[in-house]
Amino acid sequence: MSGGRIFLVGQSSEDLTPMQEEPYGQEIVIQELLAKYPDLLAGDQMTPDDPRRWLLITREMPVPGEAGGSARWSLDHLFVDQDGVPTFVECKRAADTRSRREVVAQMLDYAANGIAYRPIDHVVQAATEAADWRETTLNDEVRRLLAVDGDEASASPTSEDPFGEFWQTVERNVRSGSVRLVFVAEETSRELRRLVEFLNEKLTGVDVLAVEIKQYLGRGQQVLVPRLVGLTEAARINKVEGRTPRRRTSRIEFLEKCSDTARAFFTEALDSAGQQSHVINWGELGHSLRANTESGRAFTFVYCYPPSTYEVYTRDLPGTTGDIQAFRARLVQLRPFVEGGQYTIRARVTPDDVDLIRQAHAQVLDDIRRLAALPDDPRE
Helix, strand or coil: CCCCEEEEECCCCCCEEEEEECCCCCHHHHHHHHHHCHHHHCHHHHCCCCCCCEEEEEEEEEEECCCCCCEEEEEEEEEEECCCCEEEEEECCCCCCCCHHHHHHHHHHHHHHCCCCCCHHHHHHHHHHHHHHCCCCHHHHHHHHHCCCCCCCCCCCCCCCCCHHHHHHHHHHHHHCCEEEEEEECCCCHHHHHHHHHHHHHCCCEEEEEEEEEEEEECCEEEEEEEEECCCHHHHHHHHCCCCCCCCCCHHHHHHCCCHHHHHHHHHHHHHHHHCCCEEEECCCCEEEEEECCCCCEEEEEEEECCCEEEEECCCCCCCHHHHHHHHHHHHCCCCCEECCCCEEEEECCCCCHHHHHHHHHHHHHHHHHHHCCCCCCCC
């Protein structure tokens, strides 16, 4: 059954396109949209002051009923947000006639058993395979998840496991029951909304929410409108406003955690950043350096972590693909640098390599000045 309408205003005042609300037809359509566009989960409506960002771990996750047991259920989607909170998502069409209580009970089973019986390395492996399918790397996806407009990702990288601390946070949240349950549908019933609101207010550490994603079609165009359901003001006060904001380190704390050689190098790099008007963004453990193109677009180009990690990041750099490839090639030819992912080139600041890294950093700064002066985003 068709619902209401919305209207798209075109370039001319007389160009008004009516968009008719239409059902999805099949549940898998909603599932595929969420996998492709996680922002449809309405993370900006959950915590407006710190919008939730999402990393898809896997689809159709097998859920065992006991440790070492075989799969008993299958979860539509497992996401994590930037705070490492596992988010279980179940998609239902409005036409699904199953009892709303049955659907809620099933989600509670997922929360109790979903990844409690799956070692965290299995979860990481599933996320790695999903990233490979999207033709990227898990490290790059986690970095984007943890970064805010290019801010430093809150992790302490090692060459083997750059984001081990983040996955430890995910595991702690699982063990403590700090999870999020989200029902997704084109429309939710009054009964389900009341159940969601009640559970969200009463359950400690567990967010229970629903998201309605209405679809509007017209003249070959599609509009998707997500709306959060179930976050009452009482629940917001108890759960959102009561949470401790993520802590950020300082220059003093950061340098204290560095090796003697790295401390001297990072001190020079931080002083140089201030002189060149680069922005220093502090995260939980380290910092990033950002520059601006002549048009004013900010981009991150370096990440630094204690005790000695120096990373050059190329995903957001201005310039052509050839410019970026040449930039990377100059760095990887130097002995201390290794590829750390699709967009990352990493080195350790050691007594044997510190002089080479100083030279490389000076070259990076020269290249950044040159790239920042190029027309913005020519690759697009």
